[in-house]
Amino acid sequence: MKVLNNDLKNSTFKGIYVLSGDDEFLKNSYKKRLKMAMVGDDQMNYAYFEGKGIDVDAIIDFANTLPFFSEYRCILIEESQWFKSGNDKFLNYISDKPDSTKIIFVEKEIDKRSKLYKKVKDIGYIAELNHPTDDELKNWAGNIINKSGKKITVSNMDFFIARVGNDMERIKSELDKLLSYTLDKDIIEEEDIVAITSISLTNRIFELVKMITNNKIKEALDIYEDLVALKEPSLKIMILITRQFNQLLQIKELMSAGFNEKDIASNLKLNPYVVKNLMRQARGFDMALLLSYVKNAIELEEAIKKGNINEKLALELLMLTR
Numbered sequence: 001m002k003v004l005n006n007d008l009k010n011s012t013f014k015g016i017y018v019l020s021g022d023d024e025f026l027k028n029s030y031k032k033r034l035k036m037a038m039v040g041d042d043q044m045n046y047a048y049f050e051g052k053g054i055d056v057d058a059i060i061d062f063a064n065t066l067p068f069f070s071e072y073r074c075i076l077i078e079e080s081q082w083f084k085s086g087n088d089k090f091l092n093y094i095s096d097k098p099d100s101t102k103i104i105f106v107e108k109e110i111d112k113r114s115k116l117y118k119k120v121k122d123i124g125y126i127a128e129l130n131h132p133t134d135d136e137l138k139n140w141a142g143n144i145i146n147k148s149g150k151k152i153t154v155s156n157m158d159f160f161i162a163r164v165g166n167d168m169e170r171i172k173s174e175l176d177k178l179l180s181y182t183l184d185k186d187i188i189e190e191e192d193i194v195a196i197t198s199i200s201l202t203n204r205i206f207e208l209v210k211m212i213t214n215n216k217i218k219e220a221l222d223i224y225e226d227l228v229a230l231k232e233p234s235l236k237i238m239i240l241i242t243r244q245f246n247q248l249l250q251i252k253e254l255m256s257a258g259f260n261e262k263d264i265a266s267n268l269k270l271n272p273y274v275v276k277n278l279m280r281q282a283r284g285f286d287m288a289l290l291l292s293y294v295k296n297a298i299e300l301e302e303a304i305k306k307g308n309i310n311e312k313l314a315l316e317l318l319m320l321t322r
Contacts, residue, residue, distance in 0.1 A: 022130050038072045247268070
């Protein structure tokens with residue numbers, strides 16, 4: 001990201017950029033920033049291509065045309081899959097591309113062994129924009145808060161990230177709400193976060209697991225049905241339940257080995273606030289019961305995938321674990 005930020009800051013652009021990786025927010029953000037810095041809202045010097053079967057001749061024709069009353073022409077290409085399947089015509093062309101034409105690729109998957117990857121790496125820049133760590137997310141969110149003239153404590157930042165989740169687009173949306181809500185305040189408090197932000201799916205799963213283990217069947221089913229009503233896939237809910245039981249088992253093992261809260265957070269790369277809640281929950285189990293929950297959750301998840309049981313019944317059966 002440092003190279004991208006420097007290029008944007010200095011308005012000195014390479015001929016070709018490839019934005020890859022698993023973080024959609026970062027890819028979309030840099031895609032828009034690069035395009036805006038190169039041609040702004042100028043549609044005459046901008047072309048967009050997407051998906052399989054892109055007409056490479058149309059790209060070359062546009063690229064070879066000099067910019068009209070502008071310094072650059074910009075071509076944005078999304079999900080071409082050329083960095084996996086290859087495109088010899090484009091590969092042979094790019095060395096002769098005019099310097100005034102800038103090309104931005106946005107790709108989910110790339111093959112670093114491909115000829116096109118190696119060529120673009122030599123003449124352009126390939127950015128792997130993967131999901132940031134929890135600390136990077138907190139620093140990023142903290143910078144947004146600081147630029148707004150406000151402050152937030154470390155513990156409240158942990159609470160905010162734990163509450164809203166680690167999706168950058170969601171964090172930015174919830175931050176915008178929070179900053180508007182605290183317009184007349186200098187310091188953001190926990191009560192502000194609770195009042196205005198929405199609870200993430202991860203937090204709802206935490207509550208669901210809590211209801212399961214407390215044998216509160218109605219409450220657990222209510223949470224499940226709320227999530228389904230919010231268009232969360234049933235299988236995804238079950239996978240997340242299994243993951244949380246696995247986390248509880250890992251935390252129980254680490255606690256038994258003498259690890260403290262900070263060590264567990266570091267070891268499992270989890271938000272400290274999340275770890276604190278999971279440790280509190282894990283203390284209520286013995287190891288044998290947790291192992292039973294994990295085993296049953298995995299078996300029921302597999303049964304759902306094979307179509308042998310529906311998700312609601314699987315959830316009810318998981319509650320019978322003892």
